[in-house]
Amino acid sequence: MTSKSPSDFLKNIIGKPVIVKLTSSIEYKGILACLDAYMNISLEQAEEWIEGQFKNKYADIFIRGNNVFYVTPQKKRNLQDL
Amino acid sequence: MNLEVKEPIDLVRLSLGEKIYIKMRGDRELRGTLHAFDQHLNIVLSNVEEVLTVIEIDEETNEEIMKTTRRNFEMLYIRGDGIIAIAPPKRF
Numbered sequence: 471m472t473s474k475s476p477s478d479f480l481k482n483i484i485g486k487p488v489i490v491k492l493t494s495s496i497e498y499k500g501i502l503a504c505l506d507a508y509m510n511i512s513l514e515q516a517e518e519w520i521e522g523q524f525k526n527k528y529a530d531i532f533i534r535g536n537n538v539f540y541v542t543p544q545k546k547r548n549l550q551d552l
Numbered sequence: 553m554n555l556e557v558k559e560p561i562d563l564v565r566l567s568l569g570e571k572i573y574i575k576m577r578g579d580r581e582l583r584g585t586l587h588a589f590d591q592h593l594n595i596v597l598s599n600v601e602e603v604l605t606v607i608e609i610d611e612e613t614n615e616e617i618m619k620t621t622r623r624n625f626e627m628l629y630i631r632g633d634g635i636i637a638i639a640p641p642k643r644f
Contacts, residue, residue, distance in 0.1 A: 512560040532638040
């Protein structure tokens with residue numbers, strides 16, 4: 471996957487499973503539905519993980535961009551909880 | 553109304569008039585009916601329940617005890633910068 475800029479990278483992974491980590495170390499794993507210039511993110515079929523523990527499931531969730539630490543593509547979904 | 557989600561804030565727009573869940577900084581959670589929002593995500597909710605979770609450590613056993621405090625508001629204006637995430641109501 472080649473990306474010309476960080477935002478090209480993000481556009482490339484729309485529709486794919488990702489992990490979004492927040493500065494508070496909460497992680498959301500789900501399908502990246504869309505994002506905007508603030509790095510506000512909407513995920514589908516999202517799981518909330520706090521300190522490695524599964525907490526919640528959301529069909530859709532909006533994440534306010536200022537809380538985002540990183541976004542990374544997730545190759546195999548839920549491998550660690552199988 | 554356009555029902556497509558093209559940018560993340562559309563997800564919030566689609567929840568207008570519906571019950572939403574908001575995760576706030578400081579271990580606070582809110583559930584209420586969404587009346588209005590803006591680009592900062594300042595929000596007006598009605599019939600709100602706030603759940604505040606605090607973890608207390610028992611000095612004798614060192615056990616972590618989760619305690620929740622609940623409050624209700626008829627109407628609430630929330631400043632956007634305290635918001636971490638917003639989820640539309642769960643569809644069962």
